[in-house]
Amino acid sequence: MNSYRVAPRSDELPRPWPQPNGRCDTMKSTISPRYETRFWSRVDRRDSEEECWEWTAGRFSTGYGQFWADGGSVYAHRISWVLTHGPIPNGLHVLHHCDNRACCNPHHLFLGTHSDNMADMVSKGRNVKGERSPNTKFSAETILDIRRRYAQGETQVALAREYGVRQGTVSRIVRRTVWAHVCDPSLT
Numbered sequence: 001m002n003s004y005r006v007a008p009r010s011d012e013l014p015r016p017w018p019q020p021n022g023r024c025d026t027m028k029s030t031i032s033p034r035y036e037t038r039f040w041s042r043v044d045r046r047d048s049e050e051e052c053w054e055w056t057a058g059r060f061s062t063g064y065g066q067f068w069a070d071g072g073s074v075y076a077h078r079i080s081w082v083l084t085h086g087p088i089p090n091g092l093h094v095l096h097h098c099d100n101r102a103c104c105n106p107h108h109l110f111l112g113t114h115s116d117n118m119a120d121m122v123s124k125g126r127n128v129k130g131e132r133s134p135n136t137k138f139s140a141e142t143i144l145d146i147r148r149r150y151a152q153g154e155t156q157v158a159l160a161r162e163y164g165v166r167q168g169t170v171s172r173i174v175r176r177t178v179w180a181h182v183c184d185p186s187l188t
């Protein structure tokens with residue numbers, strides 16, 4: 001039952017994002033070309049590059065499209081990227097310009113790191129569960145404000161309440177896990 005807790009044998013390369021059942025590899029970075037036709041048949045490809053091309057089949061609980069290939073489920077937007085541009089460099093995420101997780105329009109996707117992903121979520125006012133809050137489209141000034149007020153002794157809980165985000169988001173902002181590129185010399 002808990003076999004996934006067993007440490008990998010030394011001859012097995014650890015996977016960057018192990019899945020509990022050991023089979024699914026949602027972060028696949030390549031795909032066999034034989035899946036191409038089946039993949040695009042599940043995408044509502046519009047005539048325009050502007051519109052979102054939504055995934056029409058199953059979705060993960062987080063809202064991302066779910067594509068079955070090689071005995072596991074994969075993030076559909078990653079497969080869109082792979083089929084359009086080729087393999088995804090190790091460890092990189094495929095992010096959405098359009099903030100629509102079900103979108104597989106390759107023109108709406110870009111590559112980034114995990115922290116880019118977190119910063120992107122914060123800037124779009126979205127937490128890790130994908131909830132949106134219209135009042136939290138952060139600007140660099142807001143980020144600096146939060147860090148300054150925290151440095152002056154305000155609590156993360158109070159700041160989170162005021163800015164309409166979770167305390168965890170404030171924590172990531174003040175620890176510079178996100179928005180690390182926003183710098184204020186007076187705070188260092």
Ligand SMILES: [Zn+2]
Pocket residue numbers: 051052053098099100103104105108
């Ligand atoms: Zn889109």
